[in-house]
Amino acid sequence: DTGVSQDPRHKITKRGQNVTFRCDPISEHNRLYWYRQTLGQGPEFLTYFQNEAQLEKSRLLSDRFSAERPKGSFSTLEIQRTEQGDSAMYLCASSFAGTNYGYTFGSGTRLTVV
Amino acid sequence: KQEVTQIPAALSVPEGENLVLNCSFTDSAIYNLQWFRQDPGKGLTSLLLIQSSQREQTSGRLNASLDKSSGRSTLYIAASQPGDSATYLCADTTSHNTDKLIFGTGTRLQVFP
Numbered sequence: 741d742t743g744v745s746q747d748p749r750h751k752i753t754k755r756g757q758n759v760t761f762r763c764d765p766i767s768e769h770n771r772l773y774w775y776r777q778t779l780g781q782g783p784e785f786l787t788y789f790q791n792e793a794q795l796e797k798s799r800l801l802s803d804r805f806s807a808e809r810p811k812g813s814f815s816t817l818e819i820q821r822t823e824q825g826d827s828a829m830y831l832c833a834s835s836f837a838g839t840n841y842g843y844t845f846g847s848g849t850r851l852t853v854v
Numbered sequence: 855k856q857e858v859t860q861i862p863a864a865l866s867v868p869e870g871e872n873l874v875l876n877c878s879f880t881d882s883a884i885y886n887l888q889w890f891r892q893d894p895g896k897g898l899t900s901l902l903l904i905q906s907s908q909r910e911q912t913s914g915r916l917n918a919s920l921d922k923s924s925g926r927s928t929l930y931i932a933a934s935q936p937g938d939s940a941t942y943l944c945a946d947t948t949s950h951n952t953d954k955l956i957f958g959t960g961t962r963l964q965v966f967p
Contacts (some may be wrong), residue, residue: 746897771953782858782943782957783898796952831897835953842888843955847897 744846746832752852753822760818761849765834772815773843774807775831776800783831789815790837822853856881856948860958867934867965875929875961877944882922887946888955889918889929898943902929934965 745764753759765772771790775783786805787797791812801807804822809815819826833845857880867873877887886905890898902911902918904927910919917930927944941962945955 744897773954775955780959782945782959783955784957785954788952788954796954829895833898837953842886842900842903843898843953844900845890845898850895 744832744834744844746830746846746849748849749847750850750852752854755824755853756821758818758820759822759851760816761830761832761851762814762816763832763846764814765832766844767813769834769836769844770812771835771837772809773833773835774815774817775833777829777831777848778827786817819851822851824853827851827853856884856946856956858944858946858956858958860942860944860961862961863959864962865964867963869934869936869965869967871934871965872930872932873934873963875931875942875944875963877927877929877958879925879927879946879956881948882925884922884946884948885953887918887920887927887944889916889927890943890945892941892943892960894941901942931963934963936965936967939964 747762773788774786777783789809804820807817829848831848833843859878888903889901892898904911904920915932920927941960943960945957
């Protein structure tokens with residue numbers, strides 16, 4: 741297990757198109773998080789899962805955004821009808837609840853909406 | 855609502871200098887605090903994690919301290935090197951239940967030879 745993997749690394753899409761990102765967490769980790777980071781800012785929390793249950797969603801996650809973790813392993817984040825304001829780095833992270841080991845982040849997916 | 859602030863926003867130092875990065879948070883009821891490094895266009899690498907019951911953590915040339923009463927954490931980098939050039943982010947979590955991180959905006963560090 742080499743860490744948290746995100747795919748694709750980069751995505752350029754036209755405004756109005758739908759996009760989907762994938763995250764594969766560290767296999768032993770039961771928590772999975774999505775964050776969004778815009779240029780010059782720190783990451784902002786979007787949502788998190790414990791196993792397959794989505795337990796919290798930020799107000800940033802509009803109804804155009806949906807995230808799933810169907811079998812408690814990998815997760816997908818879909819953005820429908822993309823807008824230019826969706827352009828950002830989308831970061832995935834995983835952790836194991838109840839430990840003090842902290843987070844492991846993936847390398848992120850850079851989305852550019854043109 | 856927890857807010858995390860980092861100063862300075864940017865720092866440029868010559869190689870070999872010792873330096874301190876500052877992080878402040880408004881809610882002292884934190885569960886833990888982490889420092890991360892981010893290289894341009896890349897994800898985050900965890901550097902140090904300090905539990906709320908701890909005062910500091912050390913890893914190599916890095917030392918992070920935590921003072922909950924004053925709402926501050928510092929990251930000390932000894933004998934800085936050009937390879938330390940990156941953005942350094944602090945983040946805390948106020949809930950054991952979610953481990954949700956609240957990030958500062960980061961300090962962009964450049965170490966020149």
